[in-house]
Amino acid sequence: MTTRTVLAGRINFDNAALKKDLAVLAGVPIIKEQYDEFSSGTWINHSIYNRTGEWSDTQYTDYDHPARRTQIGQATPYLCKIIEETFDVEHMRMARVRNLIKGQVIPHVDFLELSEKKDGYIRILIPLETCLDSYHTEEHFGVFRMRKGDIWILESTLPHGAHNLGHDNRRILSLDFQYTDEDVPHYSRIFRDKAAHDESHRPAMVARAKLEEEDLEDFLAMLATDFTDPFQAEAILVRLSELQLRFDSPVSDIYRNIVRVAKMTGRADLIEHCENMSRFYIGSRKLNERFMLRKDLLAA
CATH class of the missing domain: 1.10.1720.10 (L-proline 3-hydroxylase, C-terminal domain)
Known part of the structure; x- marks a missing residue:
């Protein structure tokens, strides 16, 4: 499995431009989430790119064309610029901003309901706005914090989850890629800007005690x-x-x-x-x- 969980780079955001786009997202009406049963507490998802180009379409499915920018994507030009300049949008199938407040993403495995070729899916997470009370968990990797701008490759076919124990926003940009042209695509393929791929950054791991x-x-x-x-x-x-x-x-x-x-x-x-x-x-x-x-x- 080449898509192991790894901190693969970091983006240095233009904070003023990012703040404008986050303000747009804050004003978007909250709609019923396709995956309500995967969250506890407040979990808000905004589709920036997806299969149909409709902002209200929150379902991830198999398809064979590049993702289309939604109305929310049109209204958040800085985020789209970052995505299109940094990543392989030809193989990107969905881009969402996900806000978790005082809640958790229920521990789960992704892509169980999709095709059998799981090695072709690559998911990355990039925090846009985070807090000290937010954590991620993964079966083998452990418990860790994602810092603003981190580019995390997530091994989402292993059990994993997310938590925000506080009331502040924890907004993360989630990008999904699908490769069918080789059996085990290496996660480095997602980078259009090869300079953005830098694994020298150290992850913020959380030490845990032994449970008797x-x-x-x-x-x-x-x-x-x-x-x-x-x-x-x-x-x-x-x-x-x-x-x-x-x-x-x-x-x-x-x-x-x-x-x-x-x-x-x-x-x-x-x-x-x-x-x-x-x-x-x-x-x-x-x-x-x-x-x-x-x-x-x-x-x-």
Whole structure:
């Protein structure tokens, strides 16, 4: 797998120009997100380039032509300039600005619902506006902070997630590329400006403590005590995810542990719900499949 998680470069933004575009985004109406079940808290996505060129189209799908600039892209010229001068837009399939406030992106694996050729997908994340209370997690890489301007190649076919524990904006530019002309394209192909590819920058890693099994067992038993409704699983998942920020364990342990919590209740419906949750987020899912994580999604 050539698209390992790596800090691959850094962009030095023109802060005045960036601020103007961020102000435009702040004024865009918030619409229902295609992937609501992948977030807890406030998670706002704005499509700058996508398949159709319509700003309200938030779904990522397979297609074989360059992404089209949306109405939001037309209104954010500096961001588009950065994208088009720095990256291989011929193979770019989506560009979004994603704002996470006091919430988390549910730990998950990307592209499960797309084609089988996973090595052809490359996702990068570039913070535009960040805060000291925001973190990212990845199964093998651990817990780290993305700093403003960092160009992160994300191994999104491994379990990963994101957190903002504060109330400040955490805006990240997310770019998706698709290569079908070779079996395992190297992530360096995304750079139009080869000088932007610089892996000498050191990532901001987060040190974590060892979690003793007996302490974990006590914590899971406490969570099981009040677990009586499937829709409480979201709150339990959030607590397990935040635990993983402080204690050394892979992202997939979050789902193993929530199934353990369900089994402690002895309730077959809760066990089935948590096992289905694990499958949907990090196992397998179909295109347009939904998971009813919260009651507010029932009307979706």
